[in-house]
Amino acid sequence: MIPFDYDRAVDARSAVETVASRPGAALLSGGTNLVDHMKLGLATPDLLVDVSRLPLDTVEITQDGRVRIGATVRNSDAAAHPLIRERYPALSSALRTARCATAPPTHSRWSPWPPRSPSRMG
Amino acid sequence: MSPVRPSSARSEPIETPLKLRVDGEHHELTVDTRTTILDALRDRLGNTAAKKGCDHGQCAACTVLLDGRRALTCLALAVAHDGADIVTAAGLAERDDLHPMQQAFLDHDALQCGYCTPGQICSAVAMLEEFAAGHPSAVTAGQDGPMELTTEEIRERLSGNLCRCGAYDGIVAAVRQVTGR
Numbered sequence: 291m292i293p294f295d296y297d298r299a300v301d302a303r304s305a306v307e308t309v310a311s312r313p314g315a316a317l318l319s320g321g322t323n324l325v326d327h328m329k330l331g332l333a334t335p336d337l338l339v340d341v342s343r344l345p346l347d348t349v350e351i352t353q354d355g356r357v358r359i360g361a362t363v364r365n366s367d368a369a370a371h372p373l374i375r376e377r378y379p380a381l382s383s384a385l386r387t388a389r390c391a392t393a394p395p396t397h398s399r400w401s402p403w404p405p406r407s408p409s410r411m412g
Numbered sequence: 413m414s415p416v417r418p419s420s421a422r423s424e425p426i427e428t429p430l431k432l433r434v435d436g437e438h439h440e441l442t443v444d445t446r447t448t449i450l451d452a453l454r455d456r457l458g459n460t461a462a463k464k465g466c467d468h469g470q471c472a473a474c475t476v477l478l479d480g481r482r483a484l485t486c487l488a489l490a491v492a493h494d495g496a497d498i499v500t501a502a503g504l505a506e507r508d509d510l511h512p513m514q515q516a517f518l519d520h521d522a523l524q525c526g527y528c529t530p531g532q533i534c535s536a537v538a539m540l541e542e543f544a545a546g547h548p549s550a551v552t553a554g555q556d557g558p559m560e561l562t563t564e565e566i567r568e569r570l571s572g573n574l575c576r577c578g579a580y581d582g583i584v585a586a587v588r589q590v591t592g593r
Contacts, residue, residue, distance in 0.1 A: 294445055298492075
């Protein structure tokens, strides 16, 4: 992994501007894929802009009645959220069976195949 | 073969100060930004409870409680978790009094080599809290009504933690003991 600078974003706009204007910059949130790819040398950012602490971790109903899932909401939290479970059960179910390796590992990368849920993954 | 570097990339390590609370103790250290929490714990703070298995987020031997939730420390950059409260398997015990999950693992021979055990125990402790908070799993039946922590639920909810010795039956039995079943 090459050395990189680290910058904790203060808001989404400045984070996007930084990453858009600086080649070699990358957004960091959970890091599941990015950090792994950096270890493998598949990604070589020289600046990480950390957006994980931005207040984007809510699931809420928008004015036009739809549901907005914040960019930093974890898959497991979205799957468990009452709004998602009630209004988008297929999404909740899909998230629970998602092959996500990282914490909290409430859904398995190593689930039996085929999945026990009705929806098979394509 | 070394990875291709952007022309602007530096080759010198970039260091940053950091505060971590680990098993109740406060630490201040300076780390290379590339340091994972796992390496900070093991190599810098001498806490070897969390184990390095695959180092790619696939085995979960490195699981700890990170700000109260189970997390894989091999993919978590320490710099991104400045100020975090970390509890490793070693920090679950109250001095000589084992955590009920630790005792249950002993009672049920829920290990052979023991390498995955600290991660299994942290994961199991957090899993019970997730279950109590109503988090569904891939095998949770239906969308409504109370959930029951069946053997199938326990297996699914701990399926991210691999045990190459195959101590799974004992692990499930240990978790069932803690839940009073």
